[in-house]
Amino acid sequence: MRRRAMLVGAVSLAAVMIAGCGDRPQGAGDGKAGEKLRIGIVAKNLGSGFFDAVHKGADEAAATLGAEIIFTGPTTPTAEGQIETLNALIAQRVDAIAISANDPDAVVPTLQRAMQRGIKVISYDSAVAKAGRAVHLAPSSDELIGQTVAQLAAELAPEGKGKIAVVSATPTSTNQNSWLAQMKQALPQYPGLEFAGVVYGDDVADKSYRETVALVKQHPDLAVIVSLSSVGIVAAAKAIEDQGLTGKVKVTGLGLPSELVGYVRKGVVPKFAIWNPIDLGYAATQVAAQLARDANPEDGTEISLGRVGAVTFDADGVGAMAKPFIYDQSNVEQFAAIF
Amino acid sequence: MIQNSAARRDLALGVIVVLLLASVTAAFPQFAQPGNLAEILDDSAILILLALGQMLVILTRGIDLSIAANLALSGMLVALLNKNYPGLGVAPVLLIALVSGTLLGAINGLLVWRLKLPPIVVTLGTMSVYRGVIYLLSGGTWVNDNHMSPQFLGFIRYELLGLTLLSWLAIFAVAAFAVVMRYTVLGRNLYTAGGNPAAATYTGIDPGRMQCIAYTICGAIAGLCGYLWVARFAVAYTDIALGFELQVIAACLIGGVAIAGGIGTVAGVVLGCLFIGVIRNALPLIGISPFWQMGINGLVIVVAAVLSARRREDKRAILEAQAA
Numbered sequence A: 001m002r003r004r005a006m007l008v009g010a011v012s013l014a015a016v017m018i019a020g021c022g023d024r025p026q027g028a029g030d031g032k033a034g035e036k037l038r039i040g041i042v043a044k045n046l047g048s049g050f051f052d053a054v055h056k057g058a059d060e061a062a063a064t065l066g067a068e069i070i071f072t073g074p075t076t077p078t079a080e081g082q083i084e085t086l087n088a089l090i091a092q093r094v095d096a097i098a099i100s101a102n103d104p105d106a107v108v109p110t111l112q113r114a115m116q117r118g119i120k121v122i123s124y125d126s127a128v129a130k131a132g133r134a135v136h137l138a139p140s141s142d143e144l145i146g147q148t149v150a151q152l153a154a155e156l157a158p159e160g161k162g163k164i165a166v167v168s169a170t171p172t173s174t175n176q177n178s179w180l181a182q183m184k185q186a187l188p189q190y191p192g193l194e195f196a197g198v199v200y201g202d203d204v205a206d207k208s209y210r211e212t213v214a215l216v217k218q219h220p221d222l223a224v225i226v227s228l229s230s231v232g233i234v235a236a237a238k239a240i241e242d243q244g245l246t247g248k249v250k251v252t253g254l255g256l257p258s259e260l261v262g263y264v265r266k267g268v269v270p271k272f273a274i275w276n277p278i279d280l281g282y283a284a285t286q287v288a289a290q291l292a293r294d295a296n297p298e299d300g301t302e303i304s305l306g307r308v309g310a311v312t313f314d315a316d317g318v319g320a321m322a323k324p325f326i327y328d329q330s331n332v333e334q335f336a337a338i339f
Numbered sequence B: 001m002i003q004n005s006a007a008r009r010d011l012a013l014g015v016i017v018v019l020l021l022a023s024v025t026a027a028f029p030q031f032a033q034p035g036n037l038a039e040i041l042d043d044s045a046i047l048i049l050l051a052l053g054q055m056l057v058i059l060t061r062g063i064d065l066s067i068a069a070n071l072a073l074s075g076m077l078v079a080l081l082n083k084n085y086p087g088l089g090v091a092p093v094l095l096i097a098l099v100s101g102t103l104l105g106a107i108n109g110l111l112v113w114r115l116k117l118p119p120i121v122v123t124l125g126t127m128s129v130y131r132g133v134i135y136l137l138s139g140g141t142w143v144n145d146n147h148m149s150p151q152f153l154g155f156i157r158y159e160l161l162g163l164t165l166l167s168w169l170a171i172f173a174v175a176a177f178a179v180v181m182r183y184t185v186l187g188r189n190l191y192t193a194g195g196n197p198a199a200a201t202y203t204g205i206d207p208g209r210m211q212c213i214a215y216t217i218c219g220a221i222a223g224l225c226g227y228l229w230v231a232r233f234a235v236a237y238t239d240i241a242l243g244f245e246l247q248v249i250a251a252c253l254i255g256g257v258a259i260a261g262g263i264g265t266v267a268g269v270v271l272g273c274l275f276i277g278v279i280r281n282a283l284p285l286i287g288i289s290p291f292w293q294m295g296i297n298g299l300v301i302v303v304a305a306v307l308s309a310r311r312r313e314d315k316r317a318i319l320e321a322q323a324a
Helices: A002-022 A049-065 A079-091 A108-116 A142-156 A174-189 A205-218 A230-242 A257-266 A277-292 A332-336 B002-027 B034-059 B067-084 B090-114 B119-138 B150-157 B165-183 B185-195 B197-202 B207-233 B244-254 B266-286 B290-312 B316-323
Strands: A037-042 A067-072 A096-099 A120-124 A135-138 A162-168 A193-200 A222-227 A250-253 A271-274 A302-304 A310-312 A318-320 A325-328
Touching: A037 A049, A037 A079, A037 A277, A049 A067, A049 A277, A067 A079, A067 A277, A079 A096, A079 A108, A096 A108, A096 A277, A108 A120, A120 A277, A135 A277, A142 A174, A142 A193, A142 A222, A142 A250, A142 A271, A162 A174, A162 A205, A162 A230, A174 A193, A193 A205, A205 A222, A205 A230, A205 B034, A205 B207, A205 B266, A222 A230, A230 A250, A230 A257, A230 B207, A250 A271, A257 A271, A257 A325, A257 A332, A277 A302, A310 A318, A325 A332, B002 B266, B034 B067, B034 B165, B034 B185, B034 B207, B034 B244, B034 B266, B067 B090, B067 B119, B067 B207, B067 B244, B090 B119, B090 B150, B090 B207, B150 B165, B150 B207, B165 B185, B165 B207, B165 B266, B185 B197, B185 B207, B197 B207, B244 B266, B244 B290, B266 B290
Parallel strands: A037 A067, A037 A096, A096 A120, A120 A135, A135 A318, A162 A193, A162 A222, A222 A250
Antiparallel strands: A271 A325, A302 A310
8 A cells, every 4th residue: 555655656756857847837836846845734723633643644645745744723723823824834935735724715815815826725624615725625525425324334234134224413404414315325235225214313412312212112123323423423322332232233424533432342333434534634735736736636637646546626626535434443543542 | 279270280281291101102012111111211310300400490580591501511520520530430420510510500590699680691691601611621522431431321320120320310309309399498488489579578588599599409400410411421522412401491381380480390390301201202203203393392382381371360379379
């Protein structure tokens, strides 16, 4: 894996150097074509395990790309703090900036100023409005999330057969509903699974707990409960544990490693998915570096993300990195320390 | 007279709860099994405790909107305590939850009593303040089950004669409240202060002081429930029990506590809680749409409000009853 990443990095580096000889470097790149690229990675705030992991991934990518990472961010997650941070990066004349925005609109004027000075701007994780960036790298997409949770359910159901049910947030939650719709679309790939229905925990612990208890009473033969809400999955796991159904009814879905590590250890949630912040930092750095080296993502060409795969950006400049990463016994402890 | 009408009302609500149970059982036979009923009691225990506290406040013409925020703050406090000192055991946890809740409740009480501020304004403010403090305490992070010690989680789940300790706690509180409200000076003074503050003042009862006492007791209960809630759902974060104060107030209203003060019985409040408990456990089982669930809950509250409004019309009856 690592060797392939190195190879990809080396090839792209070589390609860029060849290209660099022919084209006149632009903007901030002036007069330092041979120098290292400098990429500013802006976190929502410093001291967060999630963004420390992003930093780790960015450093990993930078090592393969021959770039230098300036990892920075405000001490508290505010737009004002990010604007100061961005001004500092502009003053340092970095080649590219990748930002996870605390406010999609507030940082736009500052980022536009950066772009006027030839700095390539992308957003990752939390998007910036279209006017303030070239592209946005989303950690995943509704479709990929839906496919992943359907796959998780099929893997957890005994021999891929059984009833599955969903503990959602509120009935009107937009992202929950679109993930759910994508999951249902992916279900026909797993003919052994029978979809028993959706209950709504309203993103509050007590209702999610109660609805989960009702689910297992209504469907005594339930095999898997999927929850795509961070409150829902924790409450559903506790309910299943309290009902003494650990191992019989498996809980899975989207959640954070630090919140689910206990349930993974106990086997209530054998595995679950969420994006991998290390991969996200790695991929954001790849995109930022390639943009700084004159790649043009707007025409819909694929951009390589090294070991993570590749991304294509749509008309709005939004692209999805990869399927959510799967966490289980083998890796959850390591990531629980991160986020 | 009022005792009779209150008793009649409690009886009617009791019959409704039993009918509700019967009709759900008809559709879903497992519902009335002892194990399931014990689970409903367990699920309603925190609501019962909180509603008893809220009843005191409403009796004295107040309202406590900060009850769920108090619960969440005290819950986060003990969750963090347990996370950092897992070896302490349950006794200090209970103590700190009670002390924290009492202090937070007393803040409400003193503001209402000493500064004569409207209760709804005071508690609307402290509701947000308490939530804010949780964020400051926790930095927005969650405390999860793997941070909680087995004693912390196990205490409320310990089973005695088929019921959990959590259920027994609620039963004990109901018994204590029934005695205090009916047979002690404190209980009678609370009714009097809310039923007719002017008359209460003439008899030497300070209605403001009674309000303060009501808020403080309500706060202590909310603090205790903070631990119970966190241990039951094995998670603590800023938004736990968000909006739960409305369910607590709804349980009081359904149970016949008059929002204008002075009227309300322990039996009524318990039945109001069980009513909500049965409904919210039954509806998902029958598979009724979540929108209907909200609608049914709302309808019940409106009907209860209409009923208690009609009862307020024979207002003189309160005075007679109090005089008796």
